[in-house]
Amino acid sequence: MRKENNNSKIELKTALEHGISSNEWKKIKRHLGRTPNFTELGIFSAMWNEHCSYKSSKIHLKRFPTKSERVLQGPGENAGVIDVGDNIGVAFKMESHNHPSYIEPFQGAATGVGGILRDIFTMGARPIVLLDSIHFGDANHEKTKFFSSSVVSGISSYGNCIGVPTIGGETKFHSTYNGNILVNVMCAGLLRCDKIFRGNASGYGNPVIYVGAKTGRDGIHGASMASSGFEDSTSEQRPTVQVGDPFKEKLLLEACLELMNSDVIIGIQDMGAAGLTSSSVEMASRSETGILLELDGVPCREPRMNPYEMMLSESQERMLLVAKKGKEKKVHEIFSKWDLETQIIGEVTNDKKLKILFNNEEVTNLPINFLTDEAPIYKREMSKTRKLELPDPIEGLDENDNLGESLLMLLNHPNHGNKEPIWEQYDHMVQTNTIIKPGEDASVTRIKGSNKALAFTVDSNARYCKLDPYNGALFTIIESARNLSCKGAEPIALTNCLNFGNPENPKVMREFSDVVDGMSKACSELEIPVVSGNVSLYNETHGNDIYPTPVIGMVGLIENHFLTVPQGFRNLGDKIFLISPSEEIPLLNNTPHELAWIKTGVEGGETPISTLSSAKSVNSTCQDAVKKGLINSAHDLGEGGLALALAESTLSSQSSSLGPIVRLPKSCAGRVDSILFGETCSRIIVSLDAEHVSSLNEISEKNNVLLTEIGIVGEKYTIYSDRSSPIIDFEIEKIINAWENSLKGFF
Amino acid sequence: MGFAVIVFPGSNCDHDCFHAICNLLEKPVRYIWHGDTSIEKNEIVIIPGGFSYGDYLRAGAIAKTSPIMKSIKKHANEGRPVIGICNGFQILAESDLLPGTLIRNSSLKFICKNIWIRCESSHSIFTNKMKNKEVLKMPIAHGEGNFFCKKNILEDLEYNQQIIFRYSDSSGSIVKSANPNGSLKNIAGISNKEGNVLGLMPHPERACESILGGKDGLKIFSSALSYSTS
Amino acid sequence: MRKARIHITYKNGVLDPEGQTVMQSLSSLGFQGIEDVRIGKFIEIDISSVDNSKKIAEDIKRMCEELLVNLVIENYEIELD
Amino acid sequence: MRKARIHITYKNGVLDPEGQTVMQSLSSLGFQGIEDVRIGKFIEIDISSVDNSKKIAEDIKRMCEELLVNLVIENYEIELD
Numbered sequence A: 001m002r003k004e005n006n007n008s009k010i011e012l013k014t015a016l017e018h019g020i021s022s023n024e025w026k027k028i029k030r031h032l033g034r035t036p037n038f039t040e041l042g043i044f045s046a047m048w049n050e051h052c053s054y055k056s057s058k059i060h061l062k063r064f065p066t067k068s069e070r071v072l073q074g075p076g077e078n079a080g081v082i083d084v085g086d087n088i089g090v091a092f093k094m095e096s097h098n099h100p101s102y103i104e105p106f107q108g109a110a111t112g113v114g115g116i117l118r119d120i121f122t123m124g125a126r127p128i129v130l131l132d133s134i135h136f137g138d139a140n141h142e143k144t145k146f147f148s149s150s151v152v153s154g155i156s157s158y159g160n161c162i163g164v165p166t167i168g169g170e171t172k173f174h175s176t177y178n179g180n181i182l183v184n185v186m187c188a189g190l191l192r193c194d195k196i197f198r199g200n201a202s203g204y205g206n207p208v209i210y211v212g213a214k215t216g217r218d219g220i221h222g223a224s225m226a227s228s229g230f231e232d233s234t235s236e237q238r239p240t241v242q243v244g245d246p247f248k249e250k251l252l253l254e255a256c257l258e259l260m261n262s263d264v265i266i267g268i269q270d271m272g273a274a275g276l277t278s279s280s281v282e283m284a285s286r287s288e289t290g291i292l293l294e295l296d297g298v299p300c301r302e303p304r305m306n307p308y309e310m311m312l313s314e315s316q317e318r319m320l321l322v323a324k325k326g327k328e329k330k331v332h333e334i335f336s337k338w339d340l341e342t343q344i345i346g347e348v349t350n351d352k353k354l355k356i357l358f359n360n361e362e363v364t365n366l367p368i369n370f371l372t373d374e375a376p377i378y379k380r381e382m383s384k385t386r387k388l389e390l391p392d393p394i395e396g397l398d399e400n401d402n403l404g405e406s407l408l409m410l411l412n413h414p415n416h417g418n419k420e421p422i423w424e425q426y427d428h429m430v431q432t433n434t435i436i437k438p439g440e441d442a443s444v445t446r447i448k449g450s451n452k453a454l455a456f457t458v459d460s461n462a463r464y465c466k467l468d469p470y471n472g473a474l475f476t477i478i479e480s481a482r483n484l485s486c487k488g489a490e491p492i493a494l495t496n497c498l499n500f501g502n503p504e505n506p507k508v509m510r511e512f513s514d515v516v517d518g519m520s521k522a523c524s525e526l527e528i529p530v531v532s533g534n535v536s537l538y539n540e541t542h543g544n545d546i547y548p549t550p551v552i553g554m555v556g557l558i559e560n561h562f563l564t565v566p567q568g569f570r571n572l573g574d575k576i577f578l579i580s581p582s583e584e585i586p587l588l589n590n591t592p593h594e595l596a597w598i599k600t601g602v603e604g605g606e607t608p609i610s611t612l613s614s615a616k617s618v619n620s621t622c623q624d625a626v627k628k629g630l631i632n633s634a635h636d637l638g639e640g641g642l643a644l645a646l647a648e649s650t651l652s653s654q655s656s657s658l659g660p661i662v663r664l665p666k667s668c669a670g671r672v673d674s675i676l677f678g679e680t681c682s683r684i685i686v687s688l689d690a691e692h693v694s695s696l697n698e699i700s701e702k703n704n705v706l707l708t709e710i711g712i713v714g715e716k717y718t719i720y721s722d723r724s725s726p727i728i729d730f731e732i733e734k735i736i737n738a739w740e741n742s743l744k745g746f747f
Numbered sequence B: 001m002g003f004a005v006i007v008f009p010g011s012n013c014d015h016d017c018f019h020a021i022c023n024l025l026e027k028p029v030r031y032i033w034h035g036d037t038s039i040e041k042n043e044i045v046i047i048p049g050g051f052s053y054g055d056y057l058r059a060g061a062i063a064k065t066s067p068i069m070k071s072i073k074k075h076a077n078e079g080r081p082v083i084g085i086c087n088g089f090q091i092l093a094e095s096d097l098l099p100g101t102l103i104r105n106s107s108l109k110f111i112c113k114n115i116w117i118r119c120e121s122s123h124s125i126f127t128n129k130m131k132n133k134e135v136l137k138m139p140i141a142h143g144e145g146n147f148f149c150k151k152n153i154l155e156d157l158e159y160n161q162q163i164i165f166r167y168s169d170s171s172g173s174i175v176k177s178a179n180p181n182g183s184l185k186n187i188a189g190i191s192n193k194e195g196n197v198l199g200l201m202p203h204p205e206r207a208c209e210s211i212l213g214g215k216d217g218l219k220i221f222s223s224a225l226s227y228s229t230s
Numbered sequence C, D: 001m002r003k004a005r006i007h008i009t010y011k012n013g014v015l016d017p018e019g020q021t022v023m024q025s026l027s028s029l030g031f032q033g034i035e036d037v038r039i040g041k042f043i044e045i046d047i048s049s050v051d052n053s054k055k056i057a058e059d060i061k062r063m064c065e066e067l068l069v070n071l072v073i074e075n076y077e078i079e080l081d
């Protein structure tokens, strides 16, 4: 607990301890014409830190395309909203909870879920799905199992209790996250397009109401913690851990949605990081008003809490709302029905200031716009763009290695093994809409009361982004769009979480900028706007920055939910085709990155890309084929290339006795291992009944993509090259056995 | 004649049950808030799944103190049908409307997946639309579904034919590998001695449409309905 | 202000899956000679009351029987400061 | 055979949602004057060991720190019979 009170004179040293730089400190004193008191300093530290102000990233994020005919709300609100027709809107966003999850993985992950849920229902949307992107250290690192199992139980305990299905996600292990795990959670909800709520504090004299859990000393300095790197001893940060209460959140969710249906509130916002401070300031800022808070009314969990602590507490499951004057009673009634207490703690004012009273004393008086619009923005130094000139990892692979063994090795690796132990712990079926379950390229949820369905995917590819940030980011967006297309969904918008190292390192800032450029380019050409997102910087330990890890969460629209397909093979005798770009694929791009990394630990070579126009054509071809009901399965080729994709379509098959019998096309040149495991952008394998082949051909020609017949669905996993004896020939069992238990003990 | 879905703070399968009855079974259904007390005599009560009161203390423990529980007890004691699904089963066990108790899964983990259950007799109120020993496919989604009771109670359950569903494999064999949570004797659902109160861990309301993987769940609701109307 | 401390433990013969799992994990961590692990609850209740100890003790007992304890599988013990 | 009894409780200032919810529910059952409810764990471990008390106590301490207790948010106390 902080000993200073509001009368002690604040020195630069204290400001520095609060993460306020000496220049910022000067700026504050100059603008105010005085030295801020301790509570005010706390408020600055919260508002001006990286987490709230985006001071290092803001100038870059402006480059994202954020508009389309469907976008009803772009970045800047609690969540973005898109219009999917019939007055149905989808609100969605992704949030990181990396640092809290490293300190206490169960609670950190759980409260991460809580935070993103609140962002969604404050928009007036009922949350319909959660997805998680989780990155852990090397699978053999001593702490990895502790982190992976705790994070998954944390997500599961919170999401399951609330009753929002976790329908998808991604899980990766890599040594770059040994000292800094990533926990990103995405949530989407449904609302009526004509009833979007925003975090506004308008109407002078309207009451400001506090609702939800009591305020404790949780996470004081949590927001600042999230913005500074880790040192060895996390023990000093321990008392700030926040414990989540999913039950209270469920009550808040139901009460808020009921409230929003009753025409009594103006605006509502979650007290997330930097709690009461950021919620009140941001609401006033959006409406260009002021707020007067009387902190004596704040419900406190602990005795003798002072204004500084109340303003900075990060206790979970709390909301701030502005109601219409005279409707306080109605607000109170609705919340009490849900066993929640409300407390009026202030009002909207017209002086554009944040004023705070405590014990009849004014403890804060700060101009709102100085806290928000005039918060520092940095154009951080960047090193020159430089592709890492690393050797192509195929050089380390022995051409004569047994190819079957290589496949089994991939299947047995935690990054590709069976993820069921994770998603079986998540209630992925509640709300009875999940029509494509986790374990696929994308998951699909239907919208009751309409024919529509939504497809969701989260993807990242840190290795490609490390090797080549611009193209890595481009690749990731293309991959997400392709994942959705495999379900027959049209990609319509995305959210993202940009997980990077220390922005004060010019190399990191260069990576950041290039990733933003790559994303922007892909988004504008594919016409997929960015509608919300989150930036997590200072992901580093001992000066080692993590690989740049932009995580993309993309939403796709399916007009007829009966027309979507799984990734697993369905019928014996179906033909297997490969859809790929018509442009010539340089052999160089066919690098078996994942296999090389698993076998030799080497990462290098080129990040695979395709032109955006050919990516679009491949995606459209698949979408059209699904929409016309031509194909029975579709699966994206990603890490591990063709061989792994075929294995996944085998493993996902309901029947557990169907597998590919494939002959590598003559047109494939180069080393066989590179053809089997090489990672080329924009390829999809589909299976279909012979009678639909000609129709598929027509679509492919129309879209100008290459359609290659590679085999049929049989009862084994068999691959031939040009010789008469197969190069891989496995019973399905063998594939299953290698894959099934590779994550034993991790979750 | 219709269904009433009880809503506790923290229920989260209430909407799903409502949807299943209203749109798939196409029968009348309404919600009853846990703070209310009136149940119509001819209503079939469903206590849905979820985490009533966060499942704090013990799953279902706090819910049993809600006002509606008195009315449910009365309803049950008058021989009218009550179905507790998942958390609803836990609440019924806590309220002594059903014997035994549901403790943590033997894996200590929450499990959500499709499983098979076998209906032990087609004579009960809730299985009269099924064949004897019919095997049904249905999801489970729980962390505390491990049915436990004392030996003498288990004997009573068997003797009185109160075991309505057991976890089985797809062919109907009651084997250990088909038991997802460690329940005694693979028990997935039981009734009270009179047979009008059913508790089961699997979620029939999630298995009422082909697009979600099957319609077996409807049979439980329609059995209860045909009993009530007869 | 009075303080009640309540210990809730499983009855003999009741399965304790959590205790069993913890026991296994402890053994695999290398701890030897562990014969049994039982995991119960420990509840502390603060009461401000003008009632006498007897009344408070009765209240606490009722709390246990009505809510805190599942008498089918659990035992409890109350200590009142 | 030795018996260790371990009490695990939340650290001061850490939210105890379970305790808070139980407190509300006790109040709505009509119990008055309840100021706080905290719910912790109570673990009993039986050890058959030829070691001396000091060694056993050290072992139990290590069990707590390595497995039983989440030191970030919980405190513990050990009693050894």
Ligand SMILES: Nc1ncnc2c1ncn2[C@@H]1O[C@H](COP(=O)(O)OP(=O)(O)O)[C@@H](O)[C@H]1O
Pocket: A131, A132, A133, A134, A166, A167, A168, A169, A170, A171, A172, A415, A416, A417, A419, A422, A423, A437, A438, A439, A440, A441, A442, A443, A638, A639
């Ligand atoms: N953390 C998770 N939560 C939910 N679902 C997951 C999670 N991790 C993986 N999955 C499911 O398993 C599938 C395969 O996972 P993964 O191997 O990580 O993805 P990819 O095939 O994109 O490399 C994902 O598409 C997803 O549906």
Ligand SMILES: [Mg+2]
Pocket: A441, A459, A483, A638
């Ligand atoms: Mg993927």
